[in-house]
Amino acid sequence: MAVKALLFDFDGTLLNTNDLIIQTFMHVLNERFPGQYSPKDCLKFIGPSLKQTFNDIAPGEEEALIAKYRAWNIEHHDELVSQYPDVVTTLEQLKAQGIRLAIVSTKRNDTIDRGLSILGATHLFDVRIGTDDVKNVKPDPEPVLLALERLGIDKEDAIMIGDNSHDIEAGHRAGVRAAGVAWAIKGEAYLQQYQPEYMLQHMTDLFDIVKEG
Template identity: 70%
Template sequence: MKALLFDFDGTLLDTNELIIQTFMHVLEERFPGQYSPKDCINFIGPSLKETFEQLTPNEVEEMIEKYRQWNEAHHDELVKEFEGVVPTLEQLKEQGIRLAIVSTKRKDTIEKGLNIMGAKHLFEFWIGTDDVKRVKPDPEPVLLAIDKLGVSKKDVIMIGDNYHDIEAGKNAGVKTAGVAWSLKGEQFLQQFNPDYMLQHMSDLLTIVKES
């Protein structure tokens, strides 16, 4: 295995609480008393455009802007690192494994999270919603990453915490890995048949060695 593509939110950085609280803030203002934090878990994974097209089809851009303003204002206080992520990434990088991010958030927000983690230097690039016309589960962002890396599909794994990541990897023709620390749960991800299920980030060290 030569290259690993990572989703960002909920995979490399624990942004779950930030996302849930942001959705609660904007939805409580627009639909008082109609949504709970548990409801908001369903909005983790899809792009903001997809989510608000379903919830407020006539106010998509306005709701996205409100979401981003609150999210950015509270970002640093509500995100936290997943245990073992950065040390594992450092080891993979030392072994010559190429690392990139394929996310459904904007590039500047990905960079903000990477700076908090101190992990910006470990990735060759990050692909966000501003780089593509179609987001995961469409294969476009994964295929773009493969093209930028210049590697064969057989040497790539797409890793994520949501079905969008698994489906995008499959649609692009690469191997896939789910993460057991997904907020939606390991059992939820297993139904999409990823090639691997990571119980801990360090599992990647074994997978890379054996594949």
């Protein structure tokens, strides 16, 4: 099996948005449920879609809470995100080797684009799949399968890479191999429970994985 395409989650995988996400949730939840949530509580909200999360927390109020979340998140986005080591240089080298690159995220496309712009990586991705493109988000396989279709790549030639159980499960349900990232905020041990084929200690580990196929 050759590796012809790498599919990446975005938040917490390519761009460190953990502080942004946690602070945004705290802003919204403290207003609606004063004193009931801590930053640690917000870790479980990293991964699922906003609709899923707010539907669980406050059924019937999700649209209003999502609107508040997005407004604060966009306002503070650029100041609260940061880069992981060697992400862009690794992606550039992989693309130069002929590897196709895609984003498969549970974010809206405009927010993905904003993050890619901050990374300086917009030009590196052949395909990006956000919530605007699908009916069912990860862990459903639909976003992964759509990315493969748009890339024109067979599932055995792709790897789905992410920092959350949703990424690994979506990959496996789509029939592709999956990789976790050890820099995930929930930790490497958490990801290992979902039995990814690979665990990246560093972004550059992808060079060996691609070479070995």
